[in-house]
Amino acid sequence: MPLKRKGSKVKVLIIWxxxxxxxxxxxxxxxxxxxVxxxxxxxxxxxxxxxxxxxxVVVFLTPEGEQLEVMETVTNGVYPKPVVMFNPRWSYDDEESNLGGFTDFLGSFEVVYSFMGLEVRGLLSKRNGVVFKCVRDGVLSGEMWRVLVEEEGELKVVSRFKTRPSIVEVENVLYNLMAINSPITKSAKFLKGLVSNVTGKK
Incomplete structure (x- = not known):
């Protein structure tokens, strides 16, 4: 984070x-x-x-969902100093939407780094993917959320979102990708092309 103090080091409070x-x-x-x-x-x-x-600067390390009330109190108490939340221990999409009156509080945080692994299983195959966002040097400048999928040992970007995608949106991206690359889909395309060539119809 771009924090500087003249004559002394930046003091960090880590809350466990x-x-x-x-x-x-x-x-x-x-x-x-x-x-503390x-x-x-x-x-x-x-x-x-x-x-x-x-x-x-205050850093909450691996906070639990039931500690949100304390976190909000502390955050309000140190405002306008920066507060960082690192690796919160609640699930990606499900629990955050069910955290009651803390939705606005959580929405006040900007995500500067996120790397979440995903796996979607289909009928004949599975796909490993990642939802990723990274803000360089802590300065926000319209960074997109990326969905990357493992192909031939490398992660390749298959979709981008302006806001953090929901689990449903990510699943749809991966399922659609699996459907496109499915041997069944490819066979159906081949047969359709074969019929078109035989009949002469497009």
Whole structure:
């Protein structure tokens, strides 16, 4: 992220989903980085403001869906400082649409990097794909969401979306691609062409 401070390092507050991960993180000492457990944070009383105010950027690491209320409180408390959510632990499309009153809160975040693997199984084959978005240097400039599919050991872009595609949209892209490349479809096209050639009709 393009953050700079004159005369001192940027102070980062990393908020972990549980005490076990927080303790493990505290064993590694990094200057200007503070680690705190999300549940402990809300039981700190008045000292929570000191912790939040001292940070230049707040990072939620692998937050759980049931911690959204705390996340919203913290985010509002540090505004206008940047808040980063890294690897949220809820599913891609299903749960986010069912997270109650937090839809607007989640919608206030801009996705700067996302790499989600997918697999679609058809009758005779399967397709491995990826939904991908990457914002270079943290500066948004209209980056598209890409759907890539593995072909001959390489990932190739098969579709682009302006907004994050739903699971249904991604499945449709992959199913259509499988249908186009299906041996059954190819055989049907061949037979149609053969009949056309024999009858002389187009």
């Amino acid at each position: 989903p549980n005490s076990t991960l927080t303790e493990a993180a505290n064993e590694l000492s990094f200057e200007s980085v503070e680690h 457990d999300v549940s402990l944070l809300m039981n700190m009383g008045d000292s929570v403001n000191r912790v939040l105010n001292s940070a230049d």
